[in-house]
Amino acid sequence: MKSDMILDNMPCGxxxxxxxxxxxxxxANHELKQLNGTGKRxxxxxxxxxxxxxxxxxxxxxxNSPARFELEFRSxxxxxxxxWYLIRINYVPGGGEEVxxxxxxxxxxxxxRQEELLIREEQYRLASRHSGCNISIYDVPSKTLCQPPxxxxxxxxxxxxxxxxxxxxxxxxxxxxxxxxxxxFYDSMENGVPEGKSIIRMKMKSGEYHxxxxxxxxxxxxxxxxxxxxxxxxxxxxxxxxxxxxxxxxEYMNEQKKDCIGYYEYNxxxxxxxxxxxxxxxxxxxxxxxxxxxIINYIAEHFIYEEDRENYLxxxxxxxxxxxxxxxxxxxxxxxxxxxxxxxxxxxxxxxxIVPDPYTDTIKAFILIKDIDEEKKxxxxxQEMSKQDSLTGLLNRGTSVRAIRHFLKNSQDHHxxxxxxxxxxxxxxxxxxxxxxxxxxRTAAARLKSALRRDDVFGRMGGDxxxxxxxxxxxxxxxxxxxxxxxxxxxxxxxxxxxxxxSIGTAAFPEDGTTFEALYEKAxxxxxxxxxxxxxxxxxxxxxxxxxxxxD
Numbered sequence: 001m002k003s004d005m006i007l008d009n010m011p012c013g014x015x016x017x018x019x020x021x022x023x024x025x026x027x028a029n030h031e032l033k034q035l036n037g038t039g040k041r042x043x044x045x046x047x048x049x050x051x052x053x054x055x056x057x058x059x060x061x062x063x064n065s066p067a068r069f070e071l072e073f074r075s076x077x078x079x080x081x082x083x084w085y086l087i088r089i090n091y092v093p094g095g096g097e098e099v100x101x102x103x104x105x106x107x108x109x110x111x112x113r114q115e116e117l118l119i120r121e122e123q124y125r126l127a128s129r130h131s132g133c134n135i136s137i138y139d140v141p142s143k144t145l146c147q148p149p150x151x152x153x154x155x156x157x158x159x160x161x162x163x164x165x166x167x168x169x170x171x172x173x174x175x176x177x178x179x180x181x182x183x184x185f186y187d188s189m190e191n192g193v194p195e196g197k198s199i200i201r202m203k204m205k206s207g208e209y210h211x212x213x214x215x216x217x218x219x220x221x222x223x224x225x226x227x228x229x230x231x232x233x234x235x236x237x238x239x240x241x242x243x244x245x246x247x248x249x250x251e252y253m254n255e256q257k258k259d260c261i262g263y264y265e266y267n268x269x270x271x272x273x274x275x276x277x278x279x280x281x282x283x284x285x286x287x288x289x290x291x292x293x294x295i296i297n298y299i300a301e302h303f304i305y306e307e308d309r310e311n312y313l314x315x316x317x318x319x320x321x322x323x324x325x326x327x328x329x330x331x332x333x334x335x336x337x338x339x340x341x342x343x344x345x346x347x348x349x350x351x352x353x354i355v356p357d358p359y360t361d362t363i364k365a366f367i368l369i370k371d372i373d374e375e376k377k378x379x380x381x382x383q384e385m386s387k388q389d390s391l392t393g394l395l396n397r398g399t400s401v402r403a404i405r406h407f408l409k410n411s412q413d414h415h416x417x418x419x420x421x422x423x424x425x426x427x428x429x430x431x432x433x434x435x436x437x438x439x440x441x442r443t444a445a446a447r448l449k450s451a452l453r454r455d456d457v458f459g460r461m462g463g464d465x466x467x468x469x470x471x472x473x474x475x476x477x478x479x480x481x482x483x484x485x486x487x488x489x490x491x492x493x494x495x496x497x498x499x500x501x502x503s504i505g506t507a508a509f510p511e512d513g514t515t516f517e518a519l520y521e522k523a524x525x526x527x528x529x530x531x532x533x534x535x536x537x538x539x540x541x542x543x544x545x546x547x548x549x550x551x552d
Contacts, residue, residue, distance in 0.1 A: 010029060010031060011031065012031060012103050012104065012105050013028070013029065013031050013032030013085075013103065013104030013105070014027075014028070014029040014031070014032060014101075014102070014103055014104070015027065015028050015029075015032055015042075015087075015101075015102045015103075015104060016028075016099055016100070016101055016102075017042055017099065017100040017101075017102060018097070018098070018099055018100075019062065019091070019098035019099060019100055020098075021055075022041040022042065022043045023041060023042035023043065023055070023058070023100070024040065024041050024042075025040055025041060025042065026099060032104055043055070045075050046073050046074070046075060047073070047074040047075065047076060047082055050073055050074050051073075054071060054073050057071055058071070058089070058100075061089070061091070062091055062093075065091075065092075065093050066090075066091060066092045066093070067089070067090075067091040068088075068089070068090050068091075069088075069089055070086055070087065070088040070089065071086075071087055071089070072084060072085070072086050072087075072107065072111075073085055073087065083106060083108045084106075084107050084108045084110075084111040085104050085105065085106060085107060085108075086104070086105045086107045087102050087103070087104050087105075088102060088103045088105075089101070089102045090102070134212075134232070134233040134235075135230070135231065135232055135233075136231045136233075137228055137229070137230060137231070138186070138189060138216070138228065138229040138231055139162070139227075139228060140189060140190055140218075140226040140227055140228065140229060141227065142162075143164050143165065143190075144161075144162035144163065144164055145162055145163050145164065145165070145168070146162060147162075147163065165182065165183070165186045168182075169182065169183075172203060173202055173203045174200065174201070174202055174203075175201035175202070175203070175209045177201060178199075178200045178201040178202070181198050181199065181200055182198070182200050184198070185198040185200065185214060185216070189216060189218060189226060189229045190226065192218070192220075192224075192225070192226045193218070194217070194218050195215070195216065195217050195218070196215070196216050197213065197214065197215050198213075198214045199211060199212070199213055199214070199236070199240065200212050200214050200233075202233070210235050210237040211235070211236050211237045211240040211241065212233040212234060212235055212236065213233070213234045213236045213240075214231060214232070214233050214234075215231070215232050215234075216229045216230060216231045216232075217229070217230050239358060242355075242356060242358035243358045245355060246355055246357070246358050249353055249355060249366065253353075253366050253368065256351075256368050256370070257277060257368075259370070260277075260278060260368050260369055260370050261278050261338075261348060261369040261370065261371055262276075262277065262278030262367075262368075262369040263275070263276070263277040263278055263366075263367070263368055263369075264276055264277075264295075264365075264366075264367040265364065265365075265366055265367075266292055266364065266365040266366075266367065267362055267363075267364055268292075268318060268321060268322055268325070268354070268362075268363040268364065268365050269361070269362045269363050270362065271291050271292055271318060273292065273295065274364075276295075278369070285298070292316075292318050293317075293318060296312075296313065296316045296317075297313070300312050300313050300316075302339075303338050303339055304336060304337070304338060304339070305336065305337035305338065305339060305345045307337070308336040308337050311334065311336065312334070312336050312350075315332065315334045315350065315352075316350070316352075316367075321352070321354055321365055322363070324354060325354045325363055328478075328481075329478070330353065330354045330355060330478065331352070331353055331354075331476075331478060332351075332352040332353075332354070333349060333350060333351050333352065333453075333472070334349075334350045334352075335347060335348070335349055335350075335372070335376065335454070335455070336348055336350065338369075346371065346373040347371075347372050347373045347376035347377070348369050348370060348371055348372060348373075349369070349370045349372045350367065350368070350369050351367070351368040351369075351370065352365055352366070352367050353365070353366045354366075376455075378406075379403075379407075379455060382399075382402075382403055382406065387399055389459070389460040391438055391441060391442060391460070392441055392442055392445035392446075392460050393442075393445070394445055394449070394458055394459050394460045394466070395457065395458065395459035395460070396459060396460065397459065397460065397461045397462055399459060400457060400458075400459025400460075400461065400467050401516060403457045403459075403469075404417070404457050404467075404469050404516050405515075405516045407457065407469065407471065408509060408514065408515070408516060408519075411509070413471075413472050414472065414473065414474035414508065414509065414510070414511075415469060415470060415471050415472065415473065415508070415509040416469070416470040416473055416474070416475070416479065416506050416507070416508055416509070417467070417468070417469055417506065417507050417508075417509065417516075417519040417520065417523045418467065418468035418469070418470065418483075418486075418504055418505070418506050418523065419465070419466075419467060419504070419505045419506075419520070419523040419524050419526070419527045420448075420465070420466045420467070420468065420486070420490075420502055420503070420504045420505075420527070421463075421464045421465045421466065421502065421503060421527070422440060422441070422444065422464040422490065422500055422501075422502050423500070423501045423502060423503055423531070423535040423536060424535075425437065425440075425463070425464035428440060428498070428500060432498065436498075439494070440494055440498075440500055441460075441464060443494060444489075444490050444500070444502065445460065445466065447489040447490070447492075448466070448468075448486060448489055448490070450489075451482070451485060451486060451489055452468065452470075453470075453471075455471060456468060456469060456470055456471055457469035457471075467520075470482075474508065475508060475540065480538075483504055483506065483538040484538065486502075486504060486538075487501070487502055487503075487504060487536060487537060487538060490502035491536065501535060501536035502536070503527055503530040503531045503535050503536065503537060503538070503539075504527065504530060504537070504538035504539070505523045505524060505525065505526030505527025505528065505529065505530055505538070505539050505541065506523055506526055506538065506539070506540050506541060507519045507520075507522035507523040507526060507541045508540075508541070512541050522541040522545075523541060525541060525545045525546065525547055526539040526540060526541040526542075526545065527539065528547050529545055
């Protein structure tokens with residue numbers, strides 16, 4: 001028949017199947033016979049292990065009337081291999097005999113390419129994992145990102161749609177200090193810049209922010225419009241933070257050099273002075289310029305007040321500085337008296353910062369010597385004139401406030417105001433008596449004082465409330481460790497008689513305020529939050545904090 005001739009010349013298999021078990025072949029065109037031989041039933045064409053599932057799927061579709069669907073299956077081929085086929089079926093019930101009409105297409109090449117693509121994707125995924133990079137793909141026309149399922153970043157999820165750069169910013173995945181860098185990074189892609197780099201701070205699944213070096217390469221369409229961008233993120237947190245700390249410290253040192261007595265840049269690892277500035281530059285004899293110990297011993301003998309020499313040599317000792325470095329104490333300071341040419345003594349402050357050089361394997365000590373004679377004498381006079389708190393021996397409320405106000409009045413540095421009190425102190429008094437409560441205050445005050453520097457302001461504001469001003473410090477990992485230690489000192493003050501605890505709130509000068517009143521208010525709010533969230537801890541004031549929540 002003419003219709004059969006037309007069907008035989010079609011470049012695909014055409015089949016008519018009876019809608020019953022095994023699906024007998026009622027008609028097969030020439031192309032199908034060439035592909036599959038003379039199979040009389042569909043189950044003879046399909047790989048035996050695949051047929052039960054295929055039959056189940058076909059029967060499942062026949063419940064719909066009419067039904068059009070397509071399925072993939074394997075068919076045996078010469079040499080023991082299998083070929084892949086796609087069968088598109090049209091089923092229209094009624095009209096007598098129940099039959100299925102189908103078109104069968106050889107998709108072996110397509111399946112092979114899909115398999116190769118999957119293998120390449122898996123290789124790429126494994127290569128990315130072992131290279132330590134995070135990879136994402138940015139679709140420029142839709143402005144959406146394709147993130148791998150095992151992305152290291154903290155997406156609020158699971159999310160059911162591809163995220164956009166704005167979505168990532170709005171959900172806090174990008175740290176606020178990196179938002180502009182992040183936007184510029186994606187703008188350059190959308191503007192067709194072939195490649196780009198940026199350093200961005202992003203939130204990990206752990207909740208911590210890490211620094212990443214982000215790089216992209218664009219893929220273009222036929223009209224040179226940007227289509228896709230392959231982005232890789234390399235975690236550089238450790239190195240970058242070292243570089244930032246080093247740069248900030250160098251900037252600080254360069255500024256402080258202007259009004260210092262002496263500045264020393266010392267290579268602890270190789271025992272070498274790399275820079276010496278100040279009044280000693282021209283007076284140091286050649287024989288005293290060889291090693292750190294030579295210079296420090298010469299300075300101690302000729303320029304340090306006799307009563308302070310022993311401590312000066314102890315602090316400025318190479319082995320001692322290395323000991324502090326390897327035990328995590330990178331910032332040191334010491335007060336001492338130096339001698340003028342006329343023999344009179346004056347107070348100086350020695351500031352030491354020990355940092356690893358981020359570009360080499362050396363350890364450096366940066367040393368500044370500053371004249372603090374006027375401030376020190378004022379502080380000593382104030383201390384002598386002040387009235388002590390009769391119970392603890394600390395500064396009383398009025399003296400503490402005056403001392404802090406006086407110090408902050410002309411200060412240009414960074415300081416931390418601390419409010420501290422004993423948790424549930426009324427309950428301690430009710431349970432153990434007021435004498436025991438007084439003992440708790442005295443013991444806690446003594447332990448806290450032992451952990452503070454001599455020139456930090458430490459006073460009792462009244463009741464179980466204490467105030468501390470840590471001078472010349474700012475928020476850092478070292479400071480957080482000190483705050484935790486203060487809480488720990490209170491907790492062990494009366495062991496094993498009783499267990500007490502304390503809570504701490506802090507505010508920073510000048511970031512949170514430049515007057516005592518402003519800092520006191522914000523430190524008190526932070527203290528409130530420390531108690532609100534469980535007590536026996538410290539809280540740092542942050543903008544937006546208030547006392548609007550009820551506390552147990």
